[in-house]
Amino acid sequence: MRIVKAAEERRNEILDAADELFGQKGFDGTSTNDILLKVGIARGTLYHHFKSKEDMIDALIERYSVRLLGSAQDIAANKSIPVVERIVRVVMALNLNGRSSMEIMEHIHKPQNALMHQKIQRVIINGITPILTGIIREGIEQELFSTPFPYECMEMIVTYANTVFDDDMVPMTDEERTSRMQAFVFNAERLLGAESGSLMHVMQMFGSQQA
Amino acid sequence: MRIVKAAEERRNEILDAADELFGQKGFDGTSTNDILLKVGIARGTLYHHFKSKEDMIDALIERYSVRLLGSAQDIAANKSIPVVERIVRVVMALNLNGRSSMEIMEHIHKPQNALMHQKIQRVIINGITPILTGIIREGIEQELFSTPFPYECMEMIVTYANTVFDDDMVPMTDEERTSRMQAFVFNAERLLGAESGSLMHVMQMFGSQQA
DNA sequence: TTTTGACCGACCGACTGCCTGTCGGTTTAA
DNA sequence: TTAAACCGACAGGCAGTCGGTCGGTCAAAA
Numbered sequence: 001m002r003i004v005k006a007a008e009e010r011r012n013e014i015l016d017a018a019d020e021l022f023g024q025k026g027f028d029g030t031s032t033n034d035i036l037l038k039v040g041i042a043r044g045t046l047y048h049h050f051k052s053k054e055d056m057i058d059a060l061i062e063r064y065s066v067r068l069l070g071s072a073q074d075i076a077a078n079k080s081i082p083v084v085e086r087i088v089r090v091v092m093a094l095n096l097n098g099r100s101s102m103e104i105m106e107h108i109h110k111p112q113n114a115l116m117h118q119k120i121q122r123v124i125i126n127g128i129t130p131i132l133t134g135i136i137r138e139g140i141e142q143e144l145f146s147t148p149f150p151y152e153c154m155e156m157i158v159t160y161a162n163t164v165f166d167d168d169m170v171p172m173t174d175e176e177r178t179s180r181m182q183a184f185v186f187n188a189e190r191l192l193g194a195e196s197g198s199l200m201h202v203m204q205m206f207g208s209q210q211a
Numbered sequence: 212m213r214i215v216k217a218a219e220e221r222r223n224e225i226l227d228a229a230d231e232l233f234g235q236k237g238f239d240g241t242s243t244n245d246i247l248l249k250v251g252i253a254r255g256t257l258y259h260h261f262k263s264k265e266d267m268i269d270a271l272i273e274r275y276s277v278r279l280l281g282s283a284q285d286i287a288a289n290k291s292i293p294v295v296e297r298i299v300r301v302v303m304a305l306n307l308n309g310r311s312s313m314e315i316m317e318h319i320h321k322p323q324n325a326l327m328h329q330k331i332q333r334v335i336i337n338g339i340t341p342i343l344t345g346i347i348r349e350g351i352e353q354e355l356f357s358t359p360f361p362y363e364c365m366e367m368i369v370t371y372a373n374t375v376f377d378d379d380m381v382p383m384t385d386e387e388r389t390s391r392m393q394a395f396v397f398n399a400e401r402l403l404g405a406e407s408g409s410l411m412h413v414m415q416m417f418g419s420q421q422a
Numbered sequence: 423t424t425t426t427g428a429c430c431g432a433c434c435g436a437c438t439g440c441c442t443g444t445c446g447g448t449t450t451a452a
Numbered sequence: 453t454t455a456a457a458c459c460g461a462c463a464g465g466c467a468g469t470c471g472g473t474c475g476g477t478c479a480a481a482a
Contacts, residue, residue: 152394
């Protein structure tokens with residue numbers, strides 16, 4: 001008995017299954033067979049909807065980034081929230097976004113997922129930096145910050161945080177992590193030309209989020 | 212006619228072949244068959260010397276890192292060179308090191324090489340940062356720099372430079388690249404607490420190296 | 423209004439070719 | 453003689469292909 005569905009519905013079913021399986025077993029560790037069995041379709045159907053396995057990964061990342069950047073953008077646009085607090089909220093939105101993105105992130109750091117990880121990193125660096133830079137510019141107008149290079153400045157901060165705190169790039173004990181947080185806030189203040197201690201709220205965010 | 216060689220010699224032959232092929236066709240794009248044909252050995256021989264394909268990548272990276280960090284370390288230890296110039300030289304040593312590492316780097320940014328790339332990134336960040344931090348500490352003693360967090364500071368600089376300038380993480384035109392260099396130097400000065408303009412030499416290095 | 427049939431795209435699954443890793447056996451040098 | 457370097461057939465699994473099937477839709481005919 002053949003079940004016919006609208007292309008987009010089927011596509012999403014496949015992406016949902018792939019999402020879960022990639023998270024559990026990694027990209028390389030998940031075979032197209034695993035996916036089509038989970039969805040309950042035939043090989044040909046899968047390749048009717050996706051050009052290749054990598055095409056699926058790209059579609060998946062597109063879904064993530066829309067959710068991720070969308071919610072970040074919403075918060076960034078809310079000018080009623082003070083600048084520093086808004087930055088904190090934007091960053092938080094990245095890490096505990098949709099229901100599943102927590103789980104995704106937990107598994108994305110496995111070595112098998114290097115390709116996927118790289119692609120997500122690209123989305124984050126190039127997607128979040130402009131959003132945060134907008135807020136920074138407000139902060140500059142309010143004389144909270146002072147830098148001739150707000151974009152490059154944020155790019156550096158985002159890149160570093162994303163590499164060192166979110167990846168397994170640098171192996172750290174809990175203590176090392178804490179001291180790195182302190183250094184990070186200190187360095188961010190210097191980069192942004194902010195008054196010393198004015199970003200300490202950020203510290204609390206990282207602390208609570210980690211639990 | 213069977214040719215028997217010392218294990219280490221054979222191992223290096225295999226690594227040399229893998230090195231070249233990975234560079235040309237990427238890690239995933241290179242089959243073990245390609246490698247053993249190039250070396251002129253049988254499948255069993257290859258797996259006699261290496262546990263798996265990933266084992267080969269790890270051995271390859273080990274070779275790189277010994278060369279890379281070794282030469283960097285040598286330069287860093289040479290206290291007769293002024294601090295700022297020594298930093299420049301260490302960084303240069305990374306990019307135009309052995310004969311082949313130029314070629315390696317050219318090909319390492321292909322999407323197929325994500326895993327290898329990630330592993331190299333890890334080696335660089337965790338290997339170069341302590342070396343450069345040593346020099347920075349000298350600079351602090353000489354009151355060229357001033358920061359309570361020299362290690363984390365350099366980690367940030369190294370991570371950013373390696374991600375944005377060496378990867379294809381951020382697509383850039385030549386002009387964007389130049390402006391990012393200026394911003395980078397400016398930001399590095401702020402992070403290190405250096406006098407404004409004191410790191411401008413670094414700029415020249417990046418400029419000449421790019422040609 | 424109802425029926426017919428052409429059409430399109432969702433769907434199927436056997437098949438191809440390639441790939442990694444294994445294993446029992448063979449050769450060589452010490 | 454013995455250890456280790458070497459061999460190549462083989463197993464199992466994988467991504468992607470392809471010719472063909474089936475079901476929903478829509479317009480024209482009854």
